[in-house]
Amino acid sequence: MNRPLALLFAVIGTALLVAIAAAISFGNIAAVWLCSIASIGFIGFGFTLKAKLRRKREQPSSPKP
Template sequence: MNKGLALLWAVVGTALLAAISYGMATGSTGMAVLFSVISFFFIGAGFIVKAKQRKRSEQQE
């Protein structure tokens, strides 16, 4: 994964985790659960993208 994409993924992932904290602090259970599910899939998608890019770069060598 290139540095720009990794930085974008890290910033968005951190923002989603901060949104979970905000939802918990305000007592909004639905918001906390929603952002938990979104962050789970977003972080998982990051691992998938990284694995696909690594596999593609290994095939080119």
């Protein structure tokens, strides 16, 4: 994963975690659940994308006939 993409995922993931903290402090349970699910999904998507890009990079390119 290149650096700008990794930075984007880190910033958005952190923003979602801050949103969870803000929702907890405001006492909004629905927002806590929504932000928690979004955060887990987004972070999981980042790990999945990273693994997919790593597999693609490590796969040797086969010569075309």
